[in-house]
Amino acid sequence: MKIFWSFTRQAFHNTVIYRFEFWLRLVSAFLWMYSIQWVWRTLYTQRPGAFGVSLEQMVTYGVLGMVLETFLDVGPEWYMATQVRSGAIDTDLMKPLDFHVHMLARSTGEMLFSLGVISIPALLIGYTLFDLQLPPDVSTGLLFGISLVLGYLVLFHLGFLLGSLALVTLDIRSISWAYYSLVSFFAGQMVPLWLFPQFLRVLAEALPFKSVYYIPMSIYIGTFTGAAALQAIAFQAVWAVVLLLISRWAWSRVRARLVVQGG
Amino acid sequence: MVASPSATYPLAALSTIISMIHIEHLTKDYRRLVRKEGFLSSLRTLFSAEYTTIHAVNDITFHINEGELVGYIGPNGAGKSTTLKVLSGILVPTSGRVEVNGLVPHKDHNANARQIGAVFGQKTQLWWDVPVIESLRLLRDIYKVPEAQFKRNLSLFDDLLDLHEYQNTPVRQLSLGQRMRADMAAALLHNPRILFLDEPMIGVDVVAKDRLRTFIKEINRDQKVTVLFTTHDMGDIEKICSRIMIIDHGQIIYDGSLDQIRARYGTKRTLVVEFEGEVPDFEAPKAARVKSEGRKKWFAFNRFETSPSYLIAHISARFPIIDLTVEEPEIEEIVRTIYRGQAETSEAASP
Numbered sequence: 382m383k384i385f386w387s388f389t390r391q392a393f394h395n396t397v398i399y400r401f402e403f404w405l406r407l408v409s410a411f412l413w414m415y416s417i418q419w420v421w422r423t424l425y426t427q428r429p430g431a432f433g434v435s436l437e438q439m440v441t442y443g444v445l446g447m448v449l450e451t452f453l454d455v456g457p458e459w460y461m462a463t464q465v466r467s468g469a470i471d472t473d474l475m476k477p478l479d480f481h482v483h484m485l486a487r488s489t490g491e492m493l494f495s496l497g498v499i500s501i502p503a504l505l506i507g508y509t510l511f512d513l514q515l516p517p518d519v520s521t522g523l524l525f526g527i528s529l530v531l532g533y534l535v536l537f538h539l540g541f542l543l544g545s546l547a548l549v550t551l552d553i554r555s556i557s558w559a560y561y562s563l564v565s566f567f568a569g570q571m572v573p574l575w576l577f578p579q580f581l582r583v584l585a586e587a588l589p590f591k592s593v594y595y596i597p598m599s600i601y602i603g604t605f606t607g608a609a610a611l612q613a614i615a616f617q618a619v620w621a622v623v624l625l626l627i628s629r630w631a632w633s634r635v636r637a638r639l640v641v642q643g644g
Numbered sequence: 645m646v647a648s649p650s651a652t653y654p655l656a657a658l659s660t661i662i663s664m665i666h667i668e669h670l671t672k673d674y675r676r677l678v679r680k681e682g683f684l685s686s687l688r689t690l691f692s693a694e695y696t697t698i699h700a701v702n703d704i705t706f707h708i709n710e711g712e713l714v715g716y717i718g719p720n721g722a723g724k725s726t727t728l729k730v731l732s733g734i735l736v737p738t739s740g741r742v743e744v745n746g747l748v749p750h751k752d753h754n755a756n757a758r759q760i761g762a763v764f765g766q767k768t769q770l771w772w773d774v775p776v777i778e779s780l781r782l783l784r785d786i787y788k789v790p791e792a793q794f795k796r797n798l799s800l801f802d803d804l805l806d807l808h809e810y811q812n813t814p815v816r817q818l819s820l821g822q823r824m825r826a827d828m829a830a831a832l833l834h835n836p837r838i839l840f841l842d843e844p845m846i847g848v849d850v851v852a853k854d855r856l857r858t859f860i861k862e863i864n865r866d867q868k869v870t871v872l873f874t875t876h877d878m879g880d881i882e883k884i885c886s887r888i889m890i891i892d893h894g895q896i897i898y899d900g901s902l903d904q905i906r907a908r909y910g911t912k913r914t915l916v917v918e919f920e921g922e923v924p925d926f927e928a929p930k931a932a933r934v935k936s937e938g939r940k941k942w943f944a945f946n947r948f949e950t951s952p953s954y955l956i957a958h959i960s961a962r963f964p965i966i967d968l969t970v971e972e973p974e975i976e977e978i979v980r981t982i983y984r985g986q987a988e989t990s991e992a993a994s995p
Binding site (some may be wrong): 384387391393399467468469471472474475477478483637 | 645
């Protein structure tokens with residue numbers, strides 16, 4: 382467990398050096414939060430009642446989606462791709478640490494750091510400037526927390542699978558763009574799944590991506606309560622386990638046929 | 645032709661000799677995609693790909709005992725890095741037996757990783773953006789190095805590598821010499837029994853190189869760390885290695901001591917003579933005049949065909965000499981000859 386904390390400390394030192402990037406990330410989070418709440422407010426003045434939930438709920442959903450992105454977006458895929466390209470992946474593979482655990486520790490360290498340093502300030506901005514609602518009660522808050530952890534695990538493993546692909550194709554830059562659009566769309570980061578057209582909704586409901594934003598945020602604003610919330614969490618848990626197993630399997634396959642670039 | 649390692653280094657006899665690296669009939673093949681020219685053809689490779697097999701390492705066998713400092717040399721693409729990767733458990737061998745201090749690297753990966761350290765000249769295991777000391781702290785946690793050992797090693801690195809000078813600087817701001825020293829510290833932080841050095845001196849200046857060599861020699865002597873050292877710099881080999889292995893086209897073509905390689909391949913000598921005055925060109929028996937410059941002349945000869953004393957006697961009988969030297973071939977030249985092809989050298993080498 383200590384290793385997770387070590388990586389968090391490392392992420393801190395990393396970011397202290399890039400102070401400019403830190404401010405950029407905060408400003409960009411602010412702009413996105415501002416834009417999304419403005420879009421929903423405008424839409425609600427045009428057609429109130431057309432979106433299934435109250436304006437306050439929808440604004441909370443949208444703003445929260447932007448806040449969550451500030452710390453969830455720490456997938457291992459870029460690190461893996463960069464290490465493969467530079468050949469430094471050798472030094473990672475030589476460590477007496479399971480590579481999958483290593484990546485999980487690294488990503489989680491960065492995630493915890495971003496959570497503390499960027500997301501909390503972004504959240505405070507959200508509450509003071511954009512009418513972000515608090516969860517209705519403690520148990521909802523707790524369920525949201527559990528759901529968020531599972532969502533993070535799902536996203537991590539999707540990223541890990543993409544990163545593993547980098548070891549086969551040696552470059553994932555083009556695939557990454559498709560992947561990121563896919564995630565943010567099907568995860569319902571900006572637009573909740575209930576507003577999707579029927580055929581897209583069926584697809585989005587079956588895919589694992591909704592675990593990342595849609596489920597935790599629906600629990601937060603209270604559209605998933607009681608049994609529905611538990612069922613959604615079970616869905617996330619199943620996907621987290623399935624993706625973990627696929628990741629371990631895929632990694633062992635990739636590992637076996639590994640050819641390090643520049644070898 | 646190939647010096648058998650077991651003949652040169654008898655494993656047996658002394659019970660104090662511990663075999664550290666044990667490689668038998670190791671072969672590692674790579675499959676490379678055959679790339680086709682043209683759009684349609686490259687599109688076709690998406691569906692049916694053709695591969696060629698490359699034997700990066702082809703049936704090599706060697707043993708290294710504890711405390712040896714072995715230079716592992718060979719031209720680019722000869723299979724050096726592949727061997728190191730197999731020994732560190734990164735690559736799985738296609739066939740053959742590999743043991744590092746009793747462990748099979750690709751099976752006991754983590755246990756093996758704890759007993760080896762590695763420095764790559766081309767890549768760093770330190771994290772680019774963080775101060776050196778933070779990378780070392782993270783490595784301490786990854787390798788589970790006890791705090792007392794960590795402190796002891798840091799002060800050792802302070803003494804030998806001047807760690808304090810750059811420990812708070814991010815790696816990307818270090819000079820290459822400092823980076824290599826920092827990487828050396830990172831590789832030895834967990835007190836490995838075996839150290840792999842993969843071309844660690846590339847681009848390092850003379851002074852820094854000298855310090856690194858001294859450091860490597862010291863940890864080899866004081867901590868009994870076994871070192872396998874890949875390099876293109878024959879100076880490294882001459883200054884610190886007790887044994888050298890040469891690999892080419894995936895096969896070990898020489899394995900023995902530096903003196904042996906000299907005795908075996910370094911049969912060419914050059915006699916440089918400076919005369920009192922201008923002297924016409926003349927021939928000496930069993931020697932070739934290779935150069936004439938002012939009052940100096942260079943004569944090349946094979947030390948098995950004639951002796952310097954005979955040659956000197958012959959020349960001084962004809963013209964007065966004021967100075968002379970006998971030049972041995974550089975080890976670099978010897979190695980170049982070995983790379984170029986063993987056939988001709990073996991002819992020249994036989995007395």
